[in-house]
Each structure stands twice: as C-alpha cells, then as structure tokens.
Amino acid sequence: MFSKVKSLFGTQDMTVGKPSTCLWKFAIPMLISNIAQMLYSAADMAIVGRIVGDGALGAVGATGSIANLFLVFLMAVGAGVTVMVAQYFGAKDNERLGNSIGNAFTLMIILSIILTAVALPLTGPMLRVTQTNDDIFDMAYIYLLILFIGTAANGFYNVMSGILRGLGDSVYPLIVLLIAAALNIFLDIWLVSVWNARWGEVAGVAGAAVATVISQIFSAVACTWRVLRMKNLFSITKATLKLQSVIVKQIVRLGLPTGIQMAVMFLSNIVMQPFMMAMGSTVVAAQVATMRVDGFAVMPCQAFSNAVSTYTGQNIGAGKMDRVKKGSTTTLIMSMSFSIVMVTAIMIWGKYLFALFSKTDDLINMGMGFIQIMIPAYIIMSVNMTYNGVMRGAGDSVGTMWISLLMNVILKIPITLILIFVSKTDELGKFPAGNPDMFMWGMVICMAIGLVITLSYYRLGKWKNKGVVGSPA
Numbered sequence: 001m002f003s004k005v006k007s008l009f010g011t012q013d014m015t016v017g018k019p020s021t022c023l024w025k026f027a028i029p030m031l032i033s034n035i036a037q038m039l040y041s042a043a044d045m046a047i048v049g050r051i052v053g054d055g056a057l058g059a060v061g062a063t064g065s066i067a068n069l070f071l072v073f074l075m076a077v078g079a080g081v082t083v084m085v086a087q088y089f090g091a092k093d094n095e096r097l098g099n100s101i102g103n104a105f106t107l108m109i110i111l112s113i114i115l116t117a118v119a120l121p122l123t124g125p126m127l128r129v130t131q132t133n134d135d136i137f138d139m140a141y142i143y144l145l146i147l148f149i150g151t152a153a154n155g156f157y158n159v160m161s162g163i164l165r166g167l168g169d170s171v172y173p174l175i176v177l178l179i180a181a182a183l184n185i186f187l188d189i190w191l192v193s194v195w196n197a198r199w200g201e202v203a204g205v206a207g208a209a210v211a212t213v214i215s216q217i218f219s220a221v222a223c224t225w226r227v228l229r230m231k232n233l234f235s236i237t238k239a240t241l242k243l244q245s246v247i248v249k250q251i252v253r254l255g256l257p258t259g260i261q262m263a264v265m266f267l268s269n270i271v272m273q274p275f276m277m278a279m280g281s282t283v284v285a286a287q288v289a290t291m292r293v294d295g296f297a298v299m300p301c302q303a304f305s306n307a308v309s310t311y312t313g314q315n316i317g318a319g320k321m322d323r324v325k326k327g328s329t330t331t332l333i334m335s336m337s338f339s340i341v342m343v344t345a346i347m348i349w350g351k352y353l354f355a356l357f358s359k360t361d362d363l364i365n366m367g368m369g370f371i372q373i374m375i376p377a378y379i380i381m382s383v384n385m386t387y388n389g390v391m392r393g394a395g396d397s398v399g400t401m402w403i404s405l406l407m408n409v410i411l412k413i414p415i416t417l418i419l420i421f422v423s424k425t426d427e428l429g430k431f432p433a434g435n436p437d438m439f440m441w442g443m444v445i446c447m448a449i450g451l452v453i454t455l456s457y458y459r460l461g462k463w464k465n466k467g468v469v470g471s472p473a
Helices: 002-008 019-051 054-062 064-090 094-129 134-149 151-166 171-199 201-228 245-277 281-317 321-355 361-394 397-423 437-460
Strands: none
Touching (some): 019 201, 054 134, 054 201, 064 134, 064 151, 064 397, 134 151, 151 281, 171 201
C-alpha cells in the first residue's frame, strides 16, 4: 500500500503501459490542480468583490490581460522547456535533459529582471490605453503594480512545475498548489478585510495582490526545491546553467509560438476591453465573474490537453507513434465526457458560484446568461484542446500558433465588433453601447470555425516531424 502511494510522488514513464491508465494517472491530479489554480486566481476576485464591492471586482479583472501580456514571455519559456523535458525523458537522454533544465533556470532569472524593469513604469499607461474607468483606476493600478513586483516568483513556479509535469510528475505540483491556494485564501481574507477597514478600497485591493505574491513565492520555492533534488535523473551545475545557443534556440522554437499564441489572446482581450468598459462597470464585473466561472468548465479540457501533451512528448521521444494515436483518441473521449459533466453542474449550481463574487442579482443573472451562450463552445473546446495538446507535445507549436492567430485576431475581433455594432440598433434602446452578449457569441462563432481548421491541420500530419529528439541539440 505504501509503495503504491509513494509511486504517485515521482516521475511517470508514459512510454509503457496501457495509454488510458497512463493518461488517467497523470490527468486526474492535473484536473485537481486546475481546480486549485482556479481557487488560487478566483480567491482575489471573490474576496474583494464580497468585501470591497463590485468596483473592486472589476478593477482586479481589468488587470488580467495586461498582467498576462507581460508574463507570457515567462510562460513561453515554460512551454518550450516542458516539451523538451518530456521528449528527452522519453528518449532517456539525461545529459540533454539536464542541460535543458539548467538553461531554463538561467533564462528565467534574466527574463524576470528584464520584465520587471519594463512592466513597472508601463503599468499606468497600459491601464490608460485600455480606457480603465476612473472609478476603478487606482485599485487596478496598485493591484497590477504589486503583481509585477512578484514577476520572478510567478515565472519560476510556471517553469519548475512545467519541468515536473514534463517528467510525468503531476502529483507534487498538485500538493504545492493545494497548499498555496489555502495560503492565498487565508491571506486574502485577512489582508483584504483588515486593510480595507483601516485604509479604504485601494488598500483592500492591494492586500489581495500581496496575498497572491506571497503564495506564488511559496509555490516557486517548493517546486524549485523538488526539481533540484532529482539528482538521479540530472544534475544542475555551472556548465548546465551556462546558456548554450543550441538549447536556447530549441526553447525559443518550441516556446515562442506558444507565447505568441497566448499574447495574441491577451491582446485581443485588451483590444475589446474599451468596448466592454463603455457598457458600464456592472458589465465589466459580470464579464470578470463569468470568466472565473467559465474557468471551471474549461478545466477538464486544460487538464487532458496538458496530459496528452506530456504523453505525446514522451512517446515521440521514444519513437512510439502508434501509442500517440491511441492516446489522442482516449484523451478526446475523457475530455468531452468530463466537460459535459462540468457544464451540466454549472448550469444547475452556477448561480451559487456567481454569488461568491457578488451580491448583486443583476450581475449574477447577466453572468448566467453569458454561460448559457457558451455551452456549445465548451464541447468544441474539448476537441480543439485535445488535438492542440497532441501537436504541442510533438513539438509543433507553430501550427497551433497560426490557428490561434486566426481565431483570436483575424476572426474574433472583427466578428465581435460587427455583432456589437449591429446590437446597438436595438429598437428599445436598451444597449446604447452594444449588447454585452455579443462578446460571448463572437467566441462561439470563432471556436466553431477553429474546430474545422484544427481538425484539418491535424489530419495533414505535419506535426509528426517536429520533435527535438534526433535534432542537433
């Protein structure tokens, strides 16, 4: 019994054993991790929304895309390293595995310093560019400023947990996340309530940001400690920490397209934000709360996408393409099944989730309307994210990047803006700035188009020849 429990806390070789068993064993901790991650990110909004008010909820939500736009470079390093780690681990190439991880350490330190220095002075101007409403500007500014101070902690956690998952260890990052989420919620309640009562709304929001940064520091230290102790697989020395151009190029090749993909998504949200702001603070707060509730519906897709990505990477590294096909089919069935269950649960108990963020009935009802529109998108997302995970794990991050660009920029922005403009002509004059439902309809339409494109690209099969194993690295 003890040996079975102990086996969960370590690396997992997905190149052997029944594909469904490998995926279940890896994906379930990932799914629970995503729940913890949702609690981690939603705690700030739920607590400031309930304690400080809807304005504070909108302020925290208005910072999301801006913060992620800067942090996406750190996420890109993590994405690239995760693929390399999975493939070299599958190929049993411990030397290149150690060099990749050592270079990731150095890149994170350099990028964290640069991004912090660039982001801090741009905090105010970026909020002005997105036309953040004056009544929430100060709260959004202080929250974003504190998050940028904690850039290094955020980056190291993402990269170190990505390395662990590339090695097949999804349980340890889960334990760390659960502890960090509990710590974050405790600190949120304490700091937000005390600081808000003593110094007002801005201080209350600042307390939420401080709680987040402290929790991220804990997560980063815990995952880094775990990686450094895996001396049986690799060792981190001065030689491995020294940047090697070939390895850096591989990380950039694998990670930069993923980074661009995420940056484009955040940029598209920033482009749309002024139109949302024009609809009023209630709509902004409702959109923010919806994205948090929406996160619970997306969790199964993300968990199984990450699982099949690691699974694909290890098996391509081992040269077992037949297992990749079996794994992708199994993952698709798992992802769609869990998504249907999750969406059904949200439709039944969604109002209670929205009530965590706000006491306002209009906001809760508006949010539930948004979720109802998005139901078809969650099923489509299961397919898209499964096959994107396979292609990403194989090393083809460029193909998924172009699909994302097409969906989130070339299609989503103009389609959504057209829908908003048309909805302004409502005969009752109910939506002078446009119907907020159009943001959701724009997503659904673009995801449906993206489904056709993703399936077509996957069937071409070019992603099968994008691996790093066997390359000059």
